[in-house]
Amino acid sequence: MGYIIRIDDRLVHGQVVEGWIKPLSIDTIVVCSDEIYCDDVSKTLFEISVPSSVKLKCLSIDQTAEEVIKGEYEKCSALILIASLQNLYDFVVKIRQKLPDYKLPNVNIGGIRYITGRKQIYKALFLNKEDLEIIKKLDSFGIILEYYVLPNDEKILLNNKIHEFEKVIAGR
Numbered sequence: 001m002g003y004i005i006r007i008d009d010r011l012v013h014g015q016v017v018e019g020w021i022k023p024l025s026i027d028t029i030v031v032c033s034d035e036i037y038c039d040d041v042s043k044t045l046f047e048i049s050v051p052s053s054v055k056l057k058c059l060s061i062d063q064t065a066e067e068v069i070k071g072e073y074e075k076c077s078a079l080i081l082i083a084s085l086q087n088l089y090d091f092v093v094k095i096r097q098k099l100p101d102y103k104l105p106n107v108n109i110g111g112i113r114y115i116t117g118r119k120q121i122y123k124a125l126f127l128n129k130e131d132l133e134i135i136k137k138l139d140s141f142g143i144i145l146e147y148y149v150l151p152n153d154e155k156i157l158l159n160n161k162i163h164e165f166e167k168v169i170a171g172r
Helices: 014-024 040-049 061-069 085-098 129-140 159-170
Strands: 002-008 028-032 055-059 077-082 107-111 119-122 125-127 145-147
Touching (some): 002 014, 014 077, 028 040, 040 055, 055 061, 085 129, 119 159, 125 129, 125 159, 129 145, 129 159
Parallel strands (some): 028 055
C-alpha cells in the first residue's frame, strides 16, 4: 500500500502495464504532467492502454502534489508517473511549500531517453548538465533517486554517483 514515484518520459506504455501494474498490484496510475492534463488525445490513448481494473488519473503537477499532501495515495497501491526530472523537481517544490518536512518515497528513474546533448548513463538513462543540476537539487532535499527499469531489477542508487555522472557528461 502507498505509492511509488517513477520518472519515465514515455509515461504509460507496455512495460508499465505489464511490468509494473501486474507484479505490484497497482490499482491507481497517476500521470503527473501539466502537458498531459491539457491533452485530451493523450489522455484517451492512456485510458485505452490501462486495464479497466486500474484507475487512471491525469493530473497537473499542482493537483498531484495536493493529492499527495492530502494523503490520497496512502491507502491504495498507486504509481505516480512523471515525464522528466524538471517535472519531479516542480512536484517536490510544491509539496515542500506546504509540508517542508514531508518524506517522499524513493523515486524510481526508469527511463529518460536520448536527446541531443544527453549522454548515456545506463541502458535507459541519458542525462545532460541541466538534468544533473536538478539531480543535485533533489539530492539536497533528501530525495533518494534509484535507477531500475522493472520492479525486480537491481536498484542503483544515483545520489552517490553524481561525480561519476559529471565526468560522463563532460566527456572525461
